[in-house]
Amino acid sequence: GAGVSQSPRYKVAKRGQDVALRCDPISGHVSLFWYQQALGQGPEFLTYFQNEAQLDKSGLPSDRFFAERPEGSVSTLKIQRTQQEDSAVYLCASSSRDIAKNIQYFGAGTRLSVL
Amino acid sequence: SQQGEEDPQALSIQEGENATMNCSYKTSINNLQWYRQNSGRGLVHLILIRSNEREKHSGRLRVTLDTSKKSSSLLITASRAADTASYFCVSRGSTLGRLYFGRGTQLTVWP
Numbered sequence: 001g002a003g004v005s006q007s008p009r010y011k012v013a014k015r016g017q018d019v020a021l022r023c024d025p026i027s028g029h030v031s032l033f034w035y036q037q038a039l040g041q042g043p044e045f046l047t048y049f050q051n052e053a054q055l056d057k058s059g060l061p062s063d064r065f066f067a068e069r070p071e072g073s074v075s076t077l078k079i080q081r082t083q084q085e086d087s088a089v090y091l092c093a094s095s096s097r098d099i100a101k102n103i104q105y106f107g108a109g110t111r112l113s114v115l
Numbered sequence: 116s117q118q119g120e121e122d123p124q125a126l127s128i129q130e131g132e133n134a135t136m137n138c139s140y141k142t143s144i145n146n147l148q149w150y151r152q153n154s155g156r157g158l159v160h161l162i163l164i165r166s167n168e169r170e171k172h173s174g175r176l177r178v179t180l181d182t183s184k185k186s187s188s189l190l191i192t193a194s195r196a197a198d199t200a201s202y203f204c205v206s207r208g209s210t211l212g213r214l215y216f217g218r219g220t221q222l223t224v225w226p
Binding site: 031033035040041042043044045048050055056059091093095103104105106107108109 | 148157158159160163203212213214215216217218219
């Protein structure tokens, strides 16, 4: 498709399990972002890739969170040993090289519920 | 942490009325954006206004920006039920690419 695709749409995990969330950005977009959105809040930045390089990971809440984009296209956000406070919607966004506009195109998100 | 605050947090109006949402932000900006989020279409970019612009229009949307007060407003004219969504004021931080979202204004438009 033409938009940002995320999978799975919903994920239920038992506390302590590892999860992997996938993002397929818009073809040709060099920049990719991950955000976390808690219920009733706005999205909060997690990490940013330009091609395969992770240029900013300052928003990752703990070392249990890890993101990669090895070939500069698809990205995976991995959360190890999930905890209840990790329950949120995880949004992926991509944008083109036109940094001055910096319009980000968002996927539908993955809703993670940790029981 | 979030660097913008929308006001009001919730707004409920009838179809055909205008809706005005305000936003205050904390840091210097190059531009300010508004995004909309609903269950049907997810998070979608609406409009971008540059720091050297004071007002911008796009269809039924009108955005103003006052950099001296670090504030912006979004006006939706002749609202429709399909405008029901959360609206976010979004600024870009000094770190390349990173966007800062407020908590949003939940707009409900009744038919």
